[in-house]
Amino acid sequence: MPELPEVETVRDGLARHVLGTVVESVDVRRDYSVRRHAGGPMDFAAQLTGQTLSEAARRGKYLWLTLDGTDDALLGHLGMSGQLLVRTGAGLDVISPHLRVRIGLRSPDGDAMALDFVDQRTFGHLSVCELVPTPDGLPGGAGSQRAALPGAAAHIARDLLDPALAQGTPGRAGLVDAVRRRRTGIKRALLDQSVVSGIGNIYADEALWRAAMHYARPTAALTRAQVAQVLLAAEQVMREALAQGGTSFDALYVNVNGASGYFDRSLNAYGQEGQPCPRCGTPIRRDEFMNRSAFSCPTCQRRPRTPSR
């Protein structure tokens, strides 16, 4: 499912293919896919039609296209199965079985195009949302780097690929402290998008495996160095996935599952129940966690004596 690397791949593809296009039509095929939009699907279409898409931005797993000359943006979240596909030429005849919204576009060259929102499981959604200035998205209150974010995403923290959270910056140190202030387990903290964004179940498990840390380790009992290590592991895993997936949008198409091709080859823990740990050979274990799964190596990632859930 799309987490930060996949969403960034989509954002990059949109930046290269749809900026400067004008919205000519909006076909909402499933009302549920237009959510958190005050006026509903009809208003969504009305607000988009005639607008020029002028910038492709992202915060965590939210991404948006700003509408030129307004304070509004087309905001999207891919949920767990969403895709944004650019259609051109004969591709316009392709109607995916899970097409939820088609946005008809006209390129600066006069070509007909479409931006298709395809989403099998319908956890994703689109809206038109006002951009609002945020006081400071940095954990720990460091710095003064304001940002204009869609109101619906204003509560989302910066992600580990955000320059403001680069290693050695006040932002990164503030994030470490913010994690340690939590009274919960490390995986819950990693998944909390208001602490650090972009990490989902897959990259959380992969980061914890790489850092050789159990998911239930209480954050408050971790040292700064341990928290920094986990965050670095998460950053590395996501950067590697981004490097592998970054070209898939050249074909105007992201894999059917919204993934970047990373998953086939490089997963060490997630989904690997019963498979040998690549580090020590112990079979990877699957636990129920937050009504989902947590995959870990029982040897490399030893459960703490007093685990946090």
Added chain:
DNA sequence: ATGCCTACCTGGGAGC
């Protein structure tokens, strides 16, 4: 305020 849980939603695939 903070932490945790549940509902939302679909259809591919496993099991019979």
Added chain:
DNA sequence: TGCTCCCAGGTAGGCA
């Protein structure tokens, strides 16, 4: 072959 059921999980909102 055809049917049923399970499973995936990001997020908002509500609860304690």
